[in-house]
Amino acid sequence: xxxxxxxxxxxxxxxxxxxxxxxxxxxxxxxxxxxxxxxxxxxxxxxxxxxxxxxxxxxxxxxxxxxxxxxxxxxxxxxxxxxxxxxxxxxxxxxx
Numbered sequence: 001x002x003x004x005x006x007x008x009x010x011x012x013x014x015x016x017x018x019x020x021x022x023x024x025x026x027x028x029x030x031x032x033x034x035x036x037x038x039x040x041x042x043x044x045x046x047x048x049x050x051x052x053x054x055x056x057x058x059x060x061x062x063x064x065x066x067x068x069x070x071x072x073x074x075x076x077x078x079x080x081x082x083x084x085x086x087x088x089x090x091x092x093x094x095x096x
Contacts, residue, residue, distance in 0.1 A: 004032055009039050013046055 009032045
């Protein structure tokens with residue numbers, strides 16, 4: 001089994017957290033985290049930050065009428081969109 005240093009593990013931490021490493025790489029990182037308190041602390045810190053971002057930075061959904069209007073426009077049906085919704089879309093898209 002490959003032995004890695006702290007720099008290598010730190011570089012792989014986000015891939016490890018996002019489950020984007022191979023099984024062998026996961027094993028290598030886990031072994032290092034078990035034996036290195038500094039890297040384990042960094043791992044827990046990064047996990048905490050990632051959770052906070054996920055919890056606090058969720059995207060609000062558009063109102064149903066607005067989503068439906070966007071879908072109709074995407075399908076090419078411009079007649080079913082009220083002037084008020086069209087104005088909302090323009091404002092949301094930064095237009096005038």
